[in-house]
Amino acid sequence: MSATQKENSEATEVRARILEAAEQLFATHGFDTVSLRQITTKAGVNVAAVNYYFGSKAGLEVEVLGRVVRPINESRLQMLNDAEKEAGGRALEVECILHAALMPAIQTIKESEHSDPVVLKLAGRCMSETGEEMPVAIKKLFNQTDHRFCAALAKALPHLSKAEVFWRFHFTMGAMLYSLTQHETLVMMSDGEVTADDAGKALQQLVAFAAGGFCAENACKGGGQ
Amino acid sequence: MSATQKENSEATEVRARILEAAEQLFATHGFDTVSLRQITTKAGVNVAAVNYYFGSKAGLEVEVLGRVVRPINESRLQMLNDAEKEAGGRALEVECILHAALMPAIQTIKESEHSDPVVLKLAGRCMSETGEEMPVAIKKLFNQTDHRFCAALAKALPHLSKAEVFWRFHFTMGAMLYSLTQHETLVMMSDGEVTADDAGKALQQLVAFAAGGFCAENACKGGGQ
DNA sequence: GTCTATAACTAGATAGAC
DNA sequence: GTCTATCTAGTTATAGAC
Structure with missing residues (x-):
């Protein structure tokens, strides 16, 4: 026994x-x-x-990625659901939705800094990796979550077209993934203005930036040219 | 002969x-x-x-990347220089700076759609690739250009700290790279709301989004939690 | 269930013929 | 300058001993 x-x-x-x-x-x-x-x-x-x-190696990749992504997306959805329940039928504040969309991933990074140096870079890596075998199932998982968030954002910003909401959510995800994967680049580029342990501030900065982006007027009459 | x-x-x-x-x-x-x-x-x-x-293969990679990135950064700098010359000593409009920062890359994509399907994905790929041998020289090239743009943005937005300008420029670059590399994801996710040939609109959408993000107030009091 | 040993293959790089 | 042929070292995957 x-x-x-x-x-x-x-x-x-x-x-x-x-x-x-x-x-x-x-x-x-x-x-x-x-x-x-x-x-x-x-x-x-x-x-x-x-x-x-x-x-196979591909099977391992899928499992590793799922183990990282699944709890984060669950956390994102739960935060969104809780906020919507609390708000009754009213539209949520944009900052609140973005906070729910962005916080779990960044929080995971922050926590992992004590044990492993980098964990969630994985999610960022999916965006440029080979991209034909493995990420199909994962993308579906993200799509489901993303649709919920886009719906909430469309409700909060009824003057934006659906396409515009998708565009801006897409930009927000890009900003998040880039800031997660390329934090060292930012530290290097900023010449000490941003320190290496600013990961906690990333959430604040990113939510503020994305909220400003979502609340911007739609058409842009261009600048210099 | x-x-x-x-x-x-x-x-x-x-x-x-x-x-x-x-x-x-x-x-x-x-x-x-x-x-x-x-x-x-x-x-x-x-x-x-x-x-x-x-x-070596690495040598080829560097050359391929440089050939794509160099003219784009030259174009970005020239647009910025032209705009600053035209403005005299005055600070530029945020939209104008962002237009100069984002247009050349997106324009390159747009033009390449007629000949090759994907060209500038290369730049996006650098953000997650092995990342130790090859991108060092390239990153310096980007750093130089990025510093010029961050300086212009800091001048246009004097109420933002230098760190905040770096953060938001970083977010903008992430949004751009993500929208370049993951355009199909957006098309898929949006269920037809964004069509595949919307690449031309990406610039408008992105400039508007980033301008809103840059003009947002700094501190965010958070949302649901 | 686990591991040793190896199969079957592909990679990048190069020596030397032309 | 260009290419054939080959080298060394790496890969994933598996058959079979324990």
């Missing part, structure tokens, strides 16, 4: 160690560049274990 | 064909996933030619 239990707990631990190692390596170096050997070496398990537990 | 000329023109044509094939393949599939063999096959040249002309 104890032998069986030990085997089981070790078995699940192997799977968990693979996931953890893969998460860190994928986050720092990208999906394509990290090899299964790097992952299994870091995890202290055998090369074959990945194929046993996840079928 | 004619033989030498022919050889020379063919030699430069080999180099050019490699660059063109690499540009397209890197844009659609990313730097890491594309092999030299794919590039040389598409270009109709020999495998060894890449190492002969560019030293």
Whole structure:
């Protein structure tokens, strides 16, 4: 019995160690560049274990990404639902919607700074990676969540067309992902004006920026040219 | 003589064909996933030619990226310089600065739609790719340009701190890159509200959004939580 | 269930013929 | 200058011992 239990707990631990190692390596170096050997070496398990537990490298990628993205999207939706429940039938404030859309991801980054250096870069990496096999299922997951947020924003900003809401939500996601993945670039570019541990302020800055963007008038008569 | 000329023109044509094939393949599939063999096959040249002309795959990557990014940044700077010259010493309008910062890249995309399907995805890809060997020189090139734009924006928005200007410029770049690289995602997500050939409208939408973001007040008292 | 050993393949780079 | 042929080292995936 104890032998069986030990085997089981070790078995699940192997799977968990693979996931953890893969998460860190994928986050720092990208999906394509990290090899299964790097992952299994870091995890202290055998090369074959990945194929046993996840079928293939692509299967591991999907699982790693889902494990990171799923709780974040759940948290985003729950915050939105809570806010809507509290507001009754009234439209929510734009800042409130954006806060719910942006906070969980940034919070995850912030928390991970104590344990792993980079975790959620993964989500950002999906936007430029190979992009044909793996992210299909994940994009559907995002689409569902995104539609809820776009609906809430359309309700809060009835003077905007649906297309404009989609555009601006898209811009907001881009700003978020870029600030998550390229924080060092900002630190470097700003010559000390933005310090490395400003990740907490990113949420404030981003919500303020996106709220301003959403509340802007639609047409732009252009500038210099 | 004619033989030498022919050889020379063919030699430069080999180099050019490699660059063109690499540009397209890197844009659609990313730097890491594309092999030299794919590039040389598409270009109709020999495998060894890449190492002969560019030293290594990394050398080719740098050259491809530079060829795309350099003219865009030159165009951005020129538009900014022209606008500042026209304005004398006065601060420029925010929309005007953003127009100069965003238009060249989006315009390049728009033009390339007639010849190649995707060209400037390259720039977007740099934000998540391996990120240790190649983008260093390129980042410096961007930094120079970015500093000019941040200075102009700080002058136009004196009530914002320098850090806030950097943050918001960073968000704007993220929104731009995301809308360039993930345009199909937007088309898909919007269920027909945004059509595939809306690339021309992206500039208007993005300038309006970013201008609203830049003109927003700084502190955000948060929403639901 | 787990791991060793290896298969089957592809990568980037290069030496040397032309 | 250009290309054929090949080298070394890396990859994923799997068959089979334990």
